[in-house]
Amino acid sequence: MLIVQKYGGTSVGSLERIRAVAARCVKAQREGHEVAVVVSAMAGETNRLIELTSQLRPGPGDREVDVVVATGEQVSAGLLALAIRELGGQARSFLGHQIKILTDSAHARARIQAIEAERLRACFAEGCVAVIAGFQGIDERGNITTLGRGGSDTTGVAIAAALGADACEIYTDVDGVYTADPGVVPGARKMERISYEEMLELASLGAKVLQIRAVEFGMKYGVPIHVRSSFSEATGTWVVPEEASMEDIVVTGVAADRNESKITLRAVPDVTGVARRIFSPLSAEGIIVDMIIQNISHSGHTDVTFTVPKGDRERAIELLAERCPELTGEGANLAWDDDISKISVVGVGMRSHAGVARRMFEALAEEGINIQMISTSEIKISCVIREKYSELATRALHDAFELERPEGERRALEGERPAGRG
Ligand code: ADP
Numbered sequence: 001m002l003i004v005q006k007y008g009g010t011s012v013g014s015l016e017r018i019r020a021v022a023a024r025c026v027k028a029q030r031e032g033h034e035v036a037v038v039v040s041a042m043a044g045e046t047n048r049l050i051e052l053t054s055q056l057r058p059g060p061g062d063r064e065v066d067v068v069v070a071t072g073e074q075v076s077a078g079l080l081a082l083a084i085r086e087l088g089g090q091a092r093s094f095l096g097h098q099i100k101i102l103t104d105s106a107h108a109r110a111r112i113q114a115i116e117a118e119r120l121r122a123c124f125a126e127g128c129v130a131v132i133a134g135f136q137g138i139d140e141r142g143n144i145t146t147l148g149r150g151g152s153d154t155t156g157v158a159i160a161a162a163l164g165a166d167a168c169e170i171y172t173d174v175d176g177v178y179t180a181d182p183g184v185v186p187g188a189r190k191m192e193r194i195s196y197e198e199m200l201e202l203a204s205l206g207a208k209v210l211q212i213r214a215v216e217f218g219m220k221y222g223v224p225i226h227v228r229s230s231f232s233e234a235t236g237t238w239v240v241p242e243e244a245s246m247e248d249i250v251v252t253g254v255a256a257d258r259n260e261s262k263i264t265l266r267a268v269p270d271v272t273g274v275a276r277r278i279f280s281p282l283s284a285e286g287i288i289v290d291m292i293i294q295n296i297s298h299s300g301h302t303d304v305t306f307t308v309p310k311g312d313r314e315r316a317i318e319l320l321a322e323r324c325p326e327l328t329g330e331g332a333n334l335a336w337d338d339d340i341s342k343i344s345v346v347g348v349g350m351r352s353h354a355g356v357a358r359r360m361f362e363a364l365a366e367e368g369i370n371i372q373m374i375s376t377s378e379i380k381i382s383c384v385i386r387e388k389y390s391e392l393a394t395r396a397l398h399d400a401f402e403l404e405r406p407e408g409e410r411r412a413l414e415g416e417r418p419a420g421r422g
Pocket residue numbers: 007008009010011040150171172173174176177178179180181182183202206207208209210253
């Protein structure tokens with residue numbers, strides 16, 4: 001079999017741990033598998049590098065930041081290759097540009113466009129473990145790029161797709177995907193399987209156990225992803241295509257995202273083209289707008305509220321002030337709030353069951369938590385609340401949907417019926 005193993009920061013956080021990873025790689029190879037290993041930077045290293053660069057005031061999407069930040073993965077790749085040799089195995093390390101992992105030029109959030117797998121195949125043919133630096137790539141002009149926080153997951157799954165691997169194992173510091181962040185909800189349950197769709201929602205709603213793009217690659221190329229612990233042999237969670245029985249489970253998990261900010265434009269004229277004037281400058285700079293609310297207009301005016309990633313809030317405010325002064329300038333009201341958390345419940349069964357929203361709102365109300373914004377899709381409901389209530393809300397929702405209990409033993413939703421949503 002051809003297996004891709006990806007190890008996160010904690011799993012390669014010290015030489016001792018790197019040696020343990022090396023032992024696992026060598027074992028897989030001795031069992032007869034071809035093994036490609038993708039590594040993250042050692043725990044804390046990426047944060048340290050970002051902090052260093054930020055003291056020198058880089059511009060938005062600065063190429064030099066990626067040059068610095070990509071080095072964390074270079075160190076772990078080299079160390080792991082050495083550790084495998086120390087154990088008597090054979091290994092060769094590869095950086096993004098050596099393979100090559102071609103990306104677009106969006107620094108700090110580049111997207112993988114193509115991977116040339118020949119060098120990796122040649123490496124296997126020589127009996128070597130291929131050790132690949134995660135998180136980094138190269139654009140068509142030869143600039144070093146990085147894939148966004150958590151991007152080594154995406155390198156892992158994309159390499160697995162490019163090689164047609166039998167599985168991509170994501171080794172991390174938890175032993176699978178849980179019904180909520182186990183660091184926040186001690187009673188969270190490990191799932192045996194989860195559909196790509198649900199994992200995609202959980203990842204995009206703040207469950208950082210897998211990067212969103214990794215799940216997208218897995219889904220698009222049918223790569224089976226196995227999320228498991230690097231500290232044990234236990235089976236983790238398989239991310240797989242949706243199975244019919246999965247719809248029986250209405251709510252699969254709860255996620256919280258504290259990484260967004262809210263921006264409000266008050267009393268903007270309620271005329272055609274206003275939304276375009278507000279959102280075009282933001283999208284032109286690649287700022288991703290998430291939830292948007294526009295309320296009923298009073299006397300020809302309306303309020304528009306939306307969320308953007310916290311790191312883009314300052315730039316978004318600058319752009320709005322610059323590009324649409326008639327909406328945001330003198331006399332108008334442009335306000336923002338960084339003190340928010342987006343809390344979500346996710347489940348493919350919501351498509352066919354009512355009552356989820358009601359139970360969610362009840363649970364938040366019982367804790368005295370005010371809801372500032374709401375958005376829904378076919379398989380999730382999200383609410384924006386004050387950031388300080390994020391963990392309380394996560395636990396309250398986990399309790400309300402009885403996610404600590406085995407799936408078959410959960411109380412039916414009130415008014416549950418197999419049609420519509422609510
Ligand atoms: P790595 O460094 O291995 O990539 P991450 O820190 O990126 O690890 O992701 C693992 C962390 O994700 C866990 O320690 C856990 O706190 C967090 N997490 C958030 N939501 C979930 C969830 N639903 N299931 C499992 N882990 C989760």
